[in-house]
Amino acid sequence: MAATIVELLQVVNEVNPRASLTYEFVSGTSQAQSRSGISFPSSTKAKRKADVFVLLAGLGSGINADLSQLEEEAQKAAPFIKKAQQQGAVIAATCAASYFLAHAGLLNGKRATISWWLKRKAQSKFSAVKWEPSRILIRQGRLYTSGGGFSGLELISAVLIDMGFAKEEREARKYLVLPPARTSQAPYDGDEMDDNPSPFLKQLTRISDEHLRNLTLGSLAKILAVSSRSLSRKFAEELSMTPGKWIQQERIAKASELLRKGRLSVSEVCYAVGYEDLPSFSRLFAKVTGMSPSEFRRHT
Secondary structure, eight states, X not given: OHHHHHHHHHHHHHHOGGGOOOOOOBOSSSEEEOTTSOEEEOBSSOSSOOSEEEEOOOOOGGGTTOOHHHHHHXXXXXXXXXXXXXXXXXXXXXXXXXXXXXXXXXXTTSEEOOOGGGHHHHHHHOTTSEEOTTXXXXXXXXXEEEOSTTHHHHHHHHHHHHTTOHHHHHHHHHHXXXXXXXXXXXXXXXXXXXXXXXXXXXXXXXXXXHHGGGOXXXXXXXXXXXXXXXXXXXXXXXXXXXXXXXXXXXXXXXXXXXXXXXXXXXXXXXXXXXXXOHHXXXXXXXXXXXXXXXXXXXXX
């Protein structure tokens, strides 16, 4: 991702030499090394004021069961984030780096996205953030967050466009034969890994598997033998969402799974997950995932 961002900036400069975009890598060491072993010469202190500060987090789904590495990286990133804030820079986070911004408190009360495999941990730990993990990219003022892996391509493209380089971005995307812009990472988030789910989440998973089609707030409370008010409080404490929102997420996730398998028609999927009105289901599915059920099926 780091190399792709640099190459995109270089092509923009070739398309329009007056753009004069410059970049540098800044890290805690003189050689920033990617997960694949590629090294980038870097400095421990920025040589010039930053207009845009991009946080690169090369953390894969293997760390999902243990947040210790993320916590360690968040501490290392903190002084760089603070410096970028002081300089008034646009701050953009790729992949797991949204965790660093949330850790620094920058996302409190704001909408944000993150790598799909971190969504439940992020939602649980940073409940003050309005997480929308199905989204590829979210802008909130001068803060940008993006999803996993090469979602960072959409992030740097959006930053370039917002800086006034829309024409150059289009030309660079064409020269590099980059894929069309995407809006959702939902096609890939149906198999989220969570090695240590809470007892409550285990209960919910079982209930979802057995009762999703006819599930309501009332029936969920009855199955768990609690009042609706107590259930809502439990959801707020453990999942930072309402029971209704959870039921909706489970139905969309199940619909995504069924669409991937391709055995049922869109109408059959709609009814299988508990919706009676196909147009309403299609509108909701598109709102959550960024594409219609039919488009989703084609992409997966």
